[in-house]
Amino acid sequence: MTDVAHEAPHPTRRTALAGLVAGAGGVLSAGCTALDTPTAQGRAPLPSGSATGSTGDATPGAMTLFKDPSYNFSALWALGGAGFSGSEVGEVLTAVNSINKAGLSAQTYVDTFKHLGDQLLEAPEGSKPDGQTRRLRALRAAQYYAQALFFVLGSDDPGSEERLYRAGRGAWDTFCRLCDPAPVTTNVPYGKTPLPVWFFRPDDSGERRPTVILTNGSDGQNVDMWAYGVSAALERGWNALVYDGPGQGQLLFVNRVVFTPRWETVVTPLVDWLAARPDVDADRIALTGLSMAGDLAPRAAAFETRLAALVAMPGCLEPWLGFPPEIRKVLTPDKAETNTIWNKEVVPELPPAAAATMKKRFEPFSVPAMLAARQGKVFTDFYTPATRIEALTITDIVDRITTPTLVLDYEDEQFYPGQPRQLFDKLASPKDYVKLTAATGAQLHCSPMAPQQHCDIVFDWLQETLPGR
Template identity: 30%
Template structure:
């Protein structure tokens, strides 16, 4: 058993740097949240809701992520801003409590409207509730029972929304030993009886099947695609059922299962099957495409070819090379005072270790070295590819984006989103509709030729 309190002075500098290594690129912050209910108005004013985010950069990014889904029905701007006023800045427990309560309220409202025969209103409220539960799930520790409970609430609300709108929606699993992998399939009614074009989408570290539908799946269905959403070991949907199932580098194994499944469906046109990867999914999708000639198009948002270098860039040093005396083990975390390791950083570090199947922070970064698509693999990607990245994501994502474009073996198109478009952040969460326009238009044009 490690005794973390005996070496805390040596760890202080490390932990400050380690905290930055755990956050993905974030958008600009908008200022602190009040953290309390506003006092009643003394005079006439337009609204007591204020457009204010969080001083904490990661929490501010998560708020923007939630706001961004409003375009496709996953949130209401007013409710998100009202929640922000009640959440304590940088406090995960406060965030979880407020979003879980909002999800329960929205779900109850959806159920009441469904019982009164208002299917459209029920669908809309179920979608918002689904995404509120997902937001609460994000900050929950993966071994905490509430993590699975919140995630399954999100899943149930999504299924209720699909039933309310009469979608041709199928929840199923792909075989992965004793731990089947969750997946969704949507047959596009516009296709009729003829085989149609199909888009497979895989998210990343903390995205879910339901959020992926909100971010890009709905846009794909609107454009006439059959849609398959898949997930692999270590991803959020799988953790709801198997919380100790860790990520694997060899995502081509999951890709093979998904393609075997979708190509066996009678509605699939094998000449028009594309794969999109979001966030860490940019690595997963690129790795799959390097081994799968059955893919006819690839969208990497963003194209991560070296996950270890990607994560190291946010720390400013490589935790895989840190002295053993400064390492933090799973058994250490709860013994470190909050003044040394804030609650948000504590859970992010714990989750990273668990989801990579490692006992310490150093070991987690050593494991990340295996998550690579080498140049030979990139050269094997012969299908048309689209590489997407935000100009505000940082130097390493932009470096990997350029390397991907230079090294991929087939025709490749690149697009860098700008701050002027409000899309410069990671995965363009603040302007999903424009990101969908760029990616789906490219895919339409690729399949047209």
């Protein structure tokens, strides 16, 4: 790798990296052409839609809200949350129109969605809002603050990142407090920094129920878990646990704890806490992983044997491969050499948008990178966070998983193309594979426009795998 880096002429590397804005930048900010649903071990294959080839445009027609793929994907995510009251179609599309009219930029995107969140936390016009109105307005506010948070490092005020996170967290906590019943909130021991958890129940009867642990990805917020599991679980009589792990939410933005490759050390205390509760059926605890957690959750399941079911959404073996090859080539076995290449050859040539993308993608793996980004600077130590991302590779431990597993894949998957099927093929446990497709608007990483379809597939499989007794 070192030799390759030196053999390539500097303009080649710089030109390729500059292309992150138009090409690979879309990949950093967030499949195949034919449907293939392999037969599960001992079970019939699950349906996964009609076989449709890619048209070459992953977001045709009305699904193209912004020309820039990273902003478009994020806005589609916000729009898709409407099915679970996590956004309002009119609010999102009005925001999109305002941003396009003003000129798309990190600044206009952040300002517009933050303002929308602020408005929703104020009293609406007309009569005094009741608890349900305030609850749902807070949920939507949490979504819009999350939208602003995602791009704030590229704005004129990157130092507002923690304040913006706290605004979104405050909206989420308001929503939770107004739920009936309100989720149980506590801190579960984990190293020196406990894990904040939100334990949702369909009611407060104390009935023993199956429970799903919902694991977020590398840059998701709690509100995402409402659309990708909590609401669907409650509707089906399940409990649902939402938590911030290292590199996520409170642990990242406030406590400054970055991702760990040993995710079993995160999940095991959660299982301990759940198993001790009388309203949890300890024999029916499932674990899901959304986005990069499609790597984290399988890692945990390879060591935490009390899990009764696992869902990877999508399956992921090597998160490092989600970065463009031009970025991966910067990493060499030598720290000093790597950082010299980064600081002397790459950083000086990064356009502002690409620099903001790199800041965002590396901050969950490096506190110095996060703090530099908040000062409007690009981090200088590339080697440390890059090796941490590399360490998330689970290729050699997948065969340890004995838990029944569902692997999801997506047509036009941007981040981890091919990896869901590779993970599925390596599994030795009972397994199923489903690809969500453009035929029903469920394409792209995590089906941003189709979380309802997504949850239908996941919970139908979970209830079949863990039937009631």
